[in-house]
Amino acid sequence: MSTEVLIEVQDLHKSFGVGKIHALNGISTSIRRGEVVCIIGPSGSGKSTFLRCLNLLEKPTSGKIIFEGNDLTDAKVNLNLHRQRMGMVFQQFNLFPNMTIMKNLTCAPMTLKKLSKADAEARALELLRRVGLADRASSYPYQLSGGQKQRVAIVRALCMQPDVMLFDEPTSALDPEMVGEVLDVMKELAAAGMTMAVVTHEMGFAREVASRVLFLDEGKIAASGTPDEIFNHPENERLKSFLAKVL
Amino acid sequence: MFEKLREEFVFNFIEGARWKYIVNGLGVTLKVTFLALLLGTAIGLVVASIRSSYDQNKEDLRPGLWKTLFKLLNGLCNLYLTIIRGTPVVVQLLIGYFIVFVSSNDTVLVATLVFGINSGAYITEIIRGGIMSVDKGQFEAGRSIGFNYLQTMRLVIIPQAFKNVLPSLANEFIALLKETAVCGYIGLMDLTKGGDVIRGRTFSAFMPLIVVALIYLLLVIIFSKLVGILERRLRRSEH
Ligand SMILES: Nc1ncnc2c1ncn2[C@@H]1O[C@H](COP(=O)(O)OP(=O)(O)O)[C@@H](O)[C@H]1O
Ligand SMILES: [Mg+2]
Numbered sequence: 001m002s003t004e005v006l007i008e009v010q011d012l013h014k015s016f017g018v019g020k021i022h023a024l025n026g027i028s029t030s031i032r033r034g035e036v037v038c039i040i041g042p043s044g045s046g047k048s049t050f051l052r053c054l055n056l057l058e059k060p061t062s063g064k065i066i067f068e069g070n071d072l073t074d075a076k077v078n079l080n081l082h083r084q085r086m087g088m089v090f091q092q093f094n095l096f097p098n099m100t101i102m103k104n105l106t107c108a109p110m111t112l113k114k115l116s117k118a119d120a121e122a123r124a125l126e127l128l129r130r131v132g133l134a135d136r137a138s139s140y141p142y143q144l145s146g147g148q149k150q151r152v153a154i155v156r157a158l159c160m161q162p163d164v165m166l167f168d169e170p171t172s173a174l175d176p177e178m179v180g181e182v183l184d185v186m187k188e189l190a191a192a193g194m195t196m197a198v199v200t201h202e203m204g205f206a207r208e209v210a211s212r213v214l215f216l217d218e219g220k221i222a223a224s225g226t227p228d229e230i231f232n233h234p235e236n237e238r239l240k241s242f243l244a245k246v247l
Numbered sequence: 248m249f250e251k252l253r254e255e256f257v258f259n260f261i262e263g264a265r266w267k268y269i270v271n272g273l274g275v276t277l278k279v280t281f282l283a284l285l286l287g288t289a290i291g292l293v294v295a296s297i298r299s300s301y302d303q304n305k306e307d308l309r310p311g312l313w314k315t316l317f318k319l320l321n322g323l324c325n326l327y328l329t330i331i332r333g334t335p336v337v338v339q340l341l342i343g344y345f346i347v348f349v350s351s352n353d354t355v356l357v358a359t360l361v362f363g364i365n366s367g368a369y370i371t372e373i374i375r376g377g378i379m380s381v382d383k384g385q386f387e388a389g390r391s392i393g394f395n396y397l398q399t400m401r402l403v404i405i406p407q408a409f410k411n412v413l414p415s416l417a418n419e420f421i422a423l424l425k426e427t428a429v430c431g432y433i434g435l436m437d438l439t440k441g442g443d444v445i446r447g448r449t450f451s452a453f454m455p456l457i458v459v460a461l462i463y464l465l466l467v468i469i470f471s472k473l474v475g476i477l478e479r480r481l482r483r484s485e486h
């Protein structure tokens with residue numbers, strides 16, 4: 001892991017409606033290149049909102065997101081360009097149902113990076129092979145199981161060769177027997193040095209893979225530290241009671 | 248009884264080759280309907296895109312010239328929808344012929360334009376519904392991968408929306424087919440007018456009008472069947 005900061009979050013606030021629901025109440029942290037940051041916390045604590053603010057899918061009410069030196073909250077910045085370097089994986093997969101798997105994987109690189117069809121397909125096939133789905137290239141999303149869909153969704157993001165991957169509860173919509181295959185892909189990705197921010201309820205995964213764990217509570221980072229500090233020596237009372245419920 | 252019907256038929260359609268009124272009229276009806284549907288779909292796509300993108304983006308747009316123009320454009324679209332859906336199509340047809348396109352003697356063209364503009368308003372709502380029926384996650388997936396708004400619409404949302412609305416569009420075609428029967432108001436020789444002309448020549452109402460009705464009915468039944476097949480096939484290719 002280098003010390004280069006990839007994403008810096010400065011005093012991030014987000015409220016929905018006219019100041020009614022305060023989802024995020026001043027979050028500051030930074031994610032360095034190669035880090036795997038797992039974000040845990042009770043439901044409604046703002047984990048998804050935090051992650052979605054990182055690529056401005058959710059527009060922060062105030063605060064700054066500085067990605068590779070560019071302030072994404074600046075209205076003059078070309079968001080689309082920066083989003084190309086931030087892959088995102090959703091709980092509900094969100095594959096494009098009107099396209100084959102191959103088209104799902106190649107349409108963004110071809111449209112946005114002007115890759116030739118042959119190059120885009122070669123890259124897609126190589127990544128599909130790595131997640132064990134090379135034989136499904138010509139299938140449509142509805143023909144795949146949940147676990148397969150999520151692996152394809154990860155590959156779709158990887159095809160853009162992002163600098164960071166954002167995961168929002170990538171295994172929460174899966175049947176239990178399919179959770180492992182998706183976590184395995186994520187572990188490989190982490191081992192290969194990908195920078196990752198992962199919202200998850202899989203404490204085993206966080207314990208094993210995270211370089212740092214953030215515990216969110218009521219829109220704030222209530223505790224942060226290494227997996228050992230968070231899981232084996234929790235000090236924060238809210239964290240203790242949260243862990244007591246989920247472990 | 249049967250002999251009487253046969254005599255009536257021969258008298259109304261065969262003598263004086265009056266069947267040509269029916270055949271030519273049917274051709275005009277189909278032509279106006281097809282072209283109007285094409286025009287209406289084009290208008291519907293454009294207006295629905297403007298309306299939807301305005302609704303989705305108005306909060307994110309920075310104040311300025313672009314936002315003002317966008318707002319104006321959206322207002323114009325709303326005006327169009329209100330006027331077209333708030334007035335009878337016959338009145339629109341008469342206004343089109345006697346006021347707007349008064350310099351044109353091409354009644355087929357005028358009818359096509361009027362019906363195209365008219366159905367455009369209804370198709371707008373159909374397509375807008377289709378866009379809204381696409382899961383929000385699709386939009387987010389498109390944007391998060393780096394597509395801009397228009398690319399997301401073109402590559403991800405519109406293809407899915409279009410598939411959702413194909414059956415409704417086919418139904419709009421059927422409605423349009425029947426609505427064009429008022430074309431005779433501007434002297435266009437469509438199927439209905441053709442039947443009516445025969446009635447005027449032969450002074451027998453029953454045979455020509457019933458035949459005209461049967462032809463519409465047959466067309467509608469055939470198209471409904473086709474829509475049914477289409478719907479089943481679309482459903483099969485989904486999750
Ligand atoms: N689009 C939205 N509109 C209104 N409130 C929202 C919206 N998204 C999230 N919230 C609220 O913000 C808070 C944090 O939500 P979220 O980030 O989804 O939490 P988590 O992912 O930790 O479960 C919750 O109270 C939730 O109801
Ligand atoms: Mg969430």
